[in-house]
Amino acid sequence: MSKEFETVIGLEVHAELKTATKAFCSCTTTFGAEPNTQVCPVCSGFPGMLPVLNRKMVELAIRTGIALNSEIPEICKFDRKNYFYPDLPKAYQISQYDLPICQGGFLDIDVDGEQKRIGITRAHLEEDAGKLVHQGDITTTPFSLVDLNRSGVPLLEIVSEPEMRSAREARAYMEKLRSILLFAGVSDCKMQEGSLRCDANVSVRPVGQKEFGTRTETKNLNSFRSLERAIEYEVRRQIEAIEDGEKIVQETRTWDEEKQQTRSMRSKEEAHDYRYFPEPDLSPLKISREWIAAIASNMPELPVQARRRLVEEYALPEYDAAIITLSPDYLEFFDQCISIYNDAKIVSNWMMSELNRLLNQNNMEISDCRLKPADLAQLLKLIDDGSISGKMAKTVFEEMFKSGKKPELIIKEKGMALISDEATLISLIDGIIRNNTKVMEDYRNGKEKAFGFFVGQIMKVSKGQANPAVVNKLLKERLSQ
Amino acid sequence: MALTIKEVEHVALLARLELNADEKQTFAEQMGTILDYANRLNELDTDGIEPLSHILPVFNVLRDDEVKPGSPREEILSNAPLLEDQQYKVPKII
Numbered sequence: 001m002s003k004e005f006e007t008v009i010g011l012e013v014h015a016e017l018k019t020a021t022k023a024f025c026s027c028t029t030t031f032g033a034e035p036n037t038q039v040c041p042v043c044s045g046f047p048g049m050l051p052v053l054n055r056k057m058v059e060l061a062i063r064t065g066i067a068l069n070s071e072i073p074e075i076c077k078f079d080r081k082n083y084f085y086p087d088l089p090k091a092y093q094i095s096q097y098d099l100p101i102c103q104g105g106f107l108d109i110d111v112d113g114e115q116k117r118i119g120i121t122r123a124h125l126e127e128d129a130g131k132l133v134h135q136g137d138i139t140t141t142p143f144s145l146v147d148l149n150r151s152g153v154p155l156l157e158i159v160s161e162p163e164m165r166s167a168r169e170a171r172a173y174m175e176k177l178r179s180i181l182l183f184a185g186v187s188d189c190k191m192q193e194g195s196l197r198c199d200a201n202v203s204v205r206p207v208g209q210k211e212f213g214t215r216t217e218t219k220n221l222n223s224f225r226s227l228e229r230a231i232e233y234e235v236r237r238q239i240e241a242i243e244d245g246e247k248i249v250q251e252t253r254t255w256d257e258e259k260q261q262t263r264s265m266r267s268k269e270e271a272h273d274y275r276y277f278p279e280p281d282l283s284p285l286k287i288s289r290e291w292i293a294a295i296a297s298n299m300p301e302l303p304v305q306a307r308r309r310l311v312e313e314y315a316l317p318e319y320d321a322a323i324i325t326l327s328p329d330y331l332e333f334f335d336q337c338i339s340i341y342n343d344a345k346i347v348s349n350w351m352m353s354e355l356n357r358l359l360n361q362n363n364m365e366i367s368d369c370r371l372k373p374a375d376l377a378q379l380l381k382l383i384d385d386g387s388i389s390g391k392m393a394k395t396v397f398e399e400m401f402k403s404g405k406k407p408e409l410i411i412k413e414k415g416m417a418l419i420s421d422e423a424t425l426i427s428l429i430d431g432i433i434r435n436n437t438k439v440m441e442d443y444r445n446g447k448e449k450a451f452g453f454f455v456g457q458i459m460k461v462s463k464g465q466a467n468p469a470v471v472n473k474l475l476k477e478r479l480s481q
Numbered sequence: 482m483a484l485t486i487k488e489v490e491h492v493a494l495l496a497r498l499e500l501n502a503d504e505k506q507t508f509a510e511q512m513g514t515i516l517d518y519a520n521r522l523n524e525l526d527t528d529g530i531e532p533l534s535h536i537l538p539v540f541n542v543l544r545d546d547e548v549k550p551g552s553p554r555e556e557i558l559s560n561a562p563l564l565e566d567q568q569y570k571v572p573k574i575i
Contacts, residue, residue: 027548039554086571143571143572144570
């Protein structure tokens with residue numbers, strides 16, 4: 001069925017810029033405050049108030065443009081986008097229409113070991129709206145409440161070309177974009193707090209057809225997983241509709257996380273007519289080449305450079321390097337670990353398997369994690385010097401992750417240290433040999449398998465804590481005496 | 482030239498205005514006159530003239546990113562017709 005159709009996806013991503021103050025007034029942007037405590041006449045839309053543009057907001061947008069290989073035009077300006085909604089106190093949003101701050105650009109994604117370049121159409125500055133809170137049961141309550149703390153918070157809307165062909169490519173694009181924004185230090189990208197939001201434009205068309213199919217726009221995608229699932233759902237829905245002879249309606253849909261489906265949000269009896277016009281209260285921006293150069297010279301390391309460094313300096317496979325450079329905190333963890341324990345591949349394996357598994361399981365970011373990179377490095381050293389087996393190390397690691405305790409302490413508390421003391425092991429081995437003289441005879445008569453039997457017994461009696469290397473050496477000695 | 486009644490209705494809907502039949506007729510004529518006046522600009526030869534994005538020759542009016550206290554909540558909410566839990570209370574819109 002889906003073989004005959006091709007999926008076309010473009011993403012619109014809203015990133016909240018990491019400024020201390022709002023776009024056009026000096027109110028703070030801190031998340032999570034009491035409702036309507038971070039507001040002033042400007043961001044509450046009082047008549048006669050004048051916006052004044054935040055310099056930092058412009059600089060962060062330019063920095064993003066550089067990171068996304070965009071062109072920063074010499075002139076850009078702001079426009080009013082007019083619509084009525086209770087979370088928009090001015091009844092218009094200050095945005096950018098025909099002269100956005102970033103034009104063009106691209107980023108590279110990796111899917112199934114292949115790299116693909118996804119074009120970026122533009123990125124423009126705008127202000128966020130307030131927050132609408134529905135009281136009680138949404139279907140019966142007649143009222144909504146409005147909190148304007150978020151009103152006027154600076155956003156950069158980054159629009160991709162419709163160049164993704166699967167939900168996985170869309171997810172990879174979103175992950176890559178997030179990592180670039182994080183490395184560039186322009187946004188916190190906390191999807192659950194709404195500082196990174198995504199709308200997906202999805203359409204399908206018969207394979208080989210040149211024109212795009214009718215697209216729908218799905219909103220409310222606040223995690224990578226919901227982005228991927230919503231697109232998969234929407235593609236299935238559209239293909240089924242077309243095969244049933246229905247027409248796809250161009251509309252806005254929302255992702256229902258509970259039901260795992262998209263549903264129509266508003267009918268388009270009246271098409272949107274935003275009546276954009278230039279914002280008379282803000283002067284246009286002239287962006288000198290010197291200004292751009294100054295920002296470029298202060299650019300932090302970006303994922304593409306970090307990745308090259310990992311591959312060249314530590315000989316890590318591209319795959320490992322791509323995962324470690326998904327977030328700066330993750331890379332920082334790696335870098336700190338590697339400064340103490342110098343086998344990069346082993347560090348990378350532990351991060352990608354054990355650490356990632358626990359982070360995902362607990363729905364945590366590495367920055368929320370109590371485990372310190374120095375402690376992982378120490379654990380790896382303890383494996384190397386035979387203080388603990390690799391298998392036990394995983395249990396210790398889980399405990400380190402949970403409690404943030406040092407590995408040595410956990411090993412001591414749990415009595416997990418390997419027994420390497422030769423005298424102890426010899427008495428253990430001799431005891432087992434004495435009780436199994438028949439097996440010992442078999443071994444001496446050339447039955448190699450009998451050796452494994454003794455190792456098994458020693459491990460059993462020592463509850464897995466006998467150091468295998470030492471056991472092997474001593475057992476050979478004792479059996480041949 | 483007067484606007485059509487349909488055009489007036491479209492603009493009224495966008496502005497969330499409810500107009501009666503007489504008002505629609507009046508505004509169709511008045512708005513037509515306004516547009517005719519603005520259309521005189523089209524008679525000018527603007528070849529080779531850069532489009533203007535702002536009426537004043539002012540650029541880069543910028544402010545530093547420094548937090549200043551906002552308004553007290555009671556003050557900012559004092560004009561709200563309806564309030565609940567320190568928030569504006571509005572008809573539900575989905």
